[in-house]
Amino acid sequence: MSSATVIRKALTIAGSDSGGGAGIQADLKTFQELGVYGMSAVTAITAQNTLGVQAVYPMEANAVAEQLRSIGDDLPPDAVKTGMLAHASIITAVADQIARYKLPQLVIDPVMIAKGGTSLLQREALSALIAKLIPLSFMITPNIPEAEVLTDMRILSLNDREEAARRLHQLGSKNVLLKGGHDPSTRDLVVDMLYDGTTYRYWEHPRIDTRHTHGTGCTFSAAITAGLAQGMNAYDAVDLGKAFIHAAIQHSLQIGAGHGPTNHFAYRRLQ
Ligand SMILES: Nc1ncnc2c1ncn2[C@@H]1O[C@H](COP(=O)(O)OP(=O)(O)O)[C@@H](O)[C@H]1O
Numbered sequence: 001m002s003s004a005t006v007i008r009k010a011l012t013i014a015g016s017d018s019g020g021g022a023g024i025q026a027d028l029k030t031f032q033e034l035g036v037y038g039m040s041a042v043t044a045i046t047a048q049n050t051l052g053v054q055a056v057y058p059m060e061a062n063a064v065a066e067q068l069r070s071i072g073d074d075l076p077p078d079a080v081k082t083g084m085l086a087h088a089s090i091i092t093a094v095a096d097q098i099a100r101y102k103l104p105q106l107v108i109d110p111v112m113i114a115k116g117g118t119s120l121l122q123r124e125a126l127s128a129l130i131a132k133l134i135p136l137s138f139m140i141t142p143n144i145p146e147a148e149v150l151t152d153m154r155i156l157s158l159n160d161r162e163e164a165a166r167r168l169h170q171l172g173s174k175n176v177l178l179k180g181g182h183d184p185s186t187r188d189l190v191v192d193m194l195y196d197g198t199t200y201r202y203w204e205h206p207r208i209d210t211r212h213t214h215g216t217g218c219t220f221s222a223a224i225t226a227g228l229a230q231g232m233n234a235y236d237a238v239d240l241g242k243a244f245i246h247a248a249i250q251h252s253l254q255i256g257a258g259h260g261p262t263n264h265f266a267y268r269r270l271q
């Protein structure tokens with residue numbers, strides 16, 4: 001690598017998954033695979049494996065703020081993503097530091113519940129997410145259940161999705177990426193939608209028949225963040241994210257006795 005090579009840096013603000021399939025572990029693996037230098041601020045420690053979440057230990061808000069100050073003072077990122085934020089106090093600390101350091105290209109993956117049903121965000125924290133963090137974001141990437149909670153509406157059709165995307169855009173996120181993994185109405189397809197306040201764009205892929213989908217949301221939003229760190233626009237970053245997550249699900253790893261993780265090596269090996 002020549003001394004003139006520009007190193008792009010991405011930051012994940014998220015929880016630790018001891019099993020390595022989701023959370024900061026998934027994010028850092030994805031950044032690395034996409035050629036971006038990865039950094040992290042840990043919001044919670046989870047004891048977790050492919051069978052579920054066994055325990056959750058949120059960090060103190062000040063510990064999260066200190067990690068962000070260390071990064072902001074010395075290693076300004078080119079893009080930032082949030083995952084599990086656990087508590088309102090952590091959300092407030094994250095929003096304060098993002099504003100203080102003017103951290104760019106914020107992608108919010110509004111993680112609420114793990115696949116096994118464990119809550120990763122206190123219900124009382126929703127208002128802080130909506131009032132303090134979403135207005136700072138470049139993109140928000142909810143799945144359908146998360147979008148329903150944030151917009152207080154049921155999403156049963158593609159028309160509902162467009163209405164939900166408009167409501168999420170009104171909350172202050174410049175781009176809304178509504179993921180379709182949980183939508184039974186599209187049957188053999190997964191349909192994701194990006195809304196930028198003007199245009200709706202869709203990605204349709206065959207639904208892969210697998211139960212090894214642990215960490216899909218984290219991995220997808222991390223790949224989008226890596227694309228933004230490299231200077232891509234929203235559409236191109238989502239396009240990269242779709243290629244990365246599709247390969248990762250198609251070649252998902254059958255490790256552990258439950259829902260195995262996606263394959264973070266797959267995209268680069270297929271290039
Ligand atoms: N079975 C599947 N086959 C192909 N793509 C999928 C499948 N499940 C999820 N995806 C894709 O993975 C990404 C994450 O989707 P989703 O499951 O909706 O989010 P989350 O993991 O946050 O619940 C989306 O791009 C979605 O289209």
Ligand SMILES: Cc1ncc(COP(=O)(O)OP(=O)(O)O)c(N)n1
Pocket residue numbers: 014015016017022023024046048083084111113114115116120213214215216217218219
């Ligand atoms: C520490 C941690 N953060 C986020 C999640 C949720 O990740 P997600 O990508 O939505 O995957 P599943 O939980 O749905 O498998 C998590 N489990 N742990």
